[in-house]
Amino acid sequence: MSWTLRTADLDDLARGAALLGTGGGGDPFVGKMLVAQALGEVGAITVLDPEELDDDAWVIPVAQMGAPTVVVEKMPRGTEPELALTTLERHSGRSADATMPMECGGINSMIPLLVAARRGLPVVDADGMGRAFPQLEMETFSVYGISASPLAMANEHDEVAIFDTGTDNARLEGLARGVTARFGGMAHIAQYSMTGADVKRTAIPRTLSLALAIGRSIRASREQRLDPVQALVDGLTETIYGYGRVLFQGKVIDVDRRTDEGFARGSVRMAGEDGDELEVQFQNENLFALRSGVVVAMVPDLICIVEADSAEPVTTEALRYGQRVAVIGIATPPIMRTPEALAVFGPSCFGLDREFVPVESLERAWPAQ
């Protein structure tokens, strides 16, 4: 069902999107401020249920591209994603009927809302990642045949770039990543233009609704003095994600983080009260959780680190020694676990030479604490 997003929803949506960012995707805080400002002028944004989209509607997704470590220090002007969208419209000779997230996790939940508010467009309640991923070609859109080309990029100086690499989406990622670095580590992009029919076929549905529901759950359980981590996990069973589990609780004892090739890479180690340790490895997003060297959750399933008492999501760039955290594993929907999907964003795409095993299957070997 389509619904109306108002300023009062933004805090919950941002918190839920931060969780779906699985440590990456950029802190939604800055994006939320920009959307709040734009919403102040228009009042509301229509969020279109994908099933209610016309089959021949033209949808242009938008996103921010860059290393989260840069994004927290470099405030967008707010015009960039709209300029990327209009540049792509002009290039393709076709105007957007709606915009859509490419990535519902992190700041990229907010960027389409900014465009929607400024342009008076509806936003589709769906995305192509169902979480956050570090690279542009890691989209169900491309997995199921939507071309990533053409892509338009814009920055705060009104500089624009357009790329078309035909069917080679990985090449497109490499070219756009290079320009992002030269734009100062951050760019705003529009790409994966598609029809409403293609949205229904290739997108992960209702992920903006999911982010909002997660955010509301965290807030409500805090207000009601319930355990927000457990409430969050329990609430997932009613969504298309269907499964969540607390993998670990403990204290951060080591963070290894560096920014190279435009990515924030590294790992965090946590120690539990019983001396157990968990390591989470990340490339912008959390990719693998390992206990004593054994993988207990793996990409594309979601590995979310939250503050233990408040369930506040902790992004990789905010990890600090001494934080008390819980690590949650969440199953991704079936559309993200097909062989075609795992070939694009499964464990082997991130250097782990191993078959994907769903987090709910790993439960048997490694029971929740």
Add this chain to the structure above:
Amino acid sequence: MSWTLRTADLDDLARGAALLGTGGGGDPFVGKMLVAQALGEVGAITVLDPEELDDDAWVIPVAQMGAPTVVVEKMPRGTEPELALTTLERHSGRSADATMPMECGGINSMIPLLVAARRGLPVVDADGMGRAFPQLEMETFSVYGISASPLAMANEHDEVAIFDTGTDNARLEGLARGVTARFGGMAHIAQYSMTGADVKRTAIPRTLSLALAIGRSIRASREQRLDPVQALVDGLTETIYGYGRVLFQGKVIDVDRRTDEGFARGSVRMAGEDGDELEVQFQNENLFALRSGVVVAMVPDLICIVEADSAEPVTTEALRYGQRVAVIGIATPPIMRTPEALAVFGPSCFGLDREFVPVESLERAWPAQ
């Protein structure tokens, strides 16, 4: 006066363009082969004198961009510059009435001919460098107010990129250079679209004719067993360049050359019979000639290294220990020596903290041998 270029002209034109490349610009040999093939199908190309251009004609210059050290090992498919031109036409919504060199020196004398032959367009007898330069913004076009944006790039996989950085041409150079590196060290570009009136105002006229005349002079003097180096220098007095001088004759004793940031950088040292030494420093092109540490010719004047007995131009990537060479200094036309021009491609733009001194003024201090 406009004229007709035929296959029989290509050898002379390529040799003259190689000389104007001042060691860079890429060996025209590969470009010549591609043009010869295309000319075989159409027979002739119309070379338009800039004074005969309609003021409202639309001219789109084309060029190859990259390190010469890569270009000699990577054969273009031949479709790339035409794809860059059509991409820019489509982006701007305006078709070209003619193409033009951005750079008359080296392979970039040939690339517009390739487009002209394949597309059936005339080529304008003018360019924006009057030689070769290592960077895109080093054009009289931009010096005198023509925007370098938008720029279209293409490669042999039919991948295209478009950039628009508004009035900031140096930014455009940086962005395009990054994509060139990711294209494998070579790209073909179309940019500096302008009217016929702007060509007359900003371009260096008749530089294709000049290259052809230089090539013919070298060939004729070889055939007539005259000194081709001296004949070449003498012939310059009748052109808008107006002045040339043999700076040095000797043997190559050391070559320091590396490819970094997409450029071929380094220096060559030569020793004369009397023990004198000359050093020429280059960044793709020869920039400075120094005798005992004293500058005897400097960019934007042309410093051309040729084989001593044949006047065959030697590009920086072809420099080898033991070669017997002559080094020729050639004055650039007044349009390239204004304060505005020297601010873009004068000595200080290449790291020499010194006022430009014309090569003909340096003659008094350092007489020709």
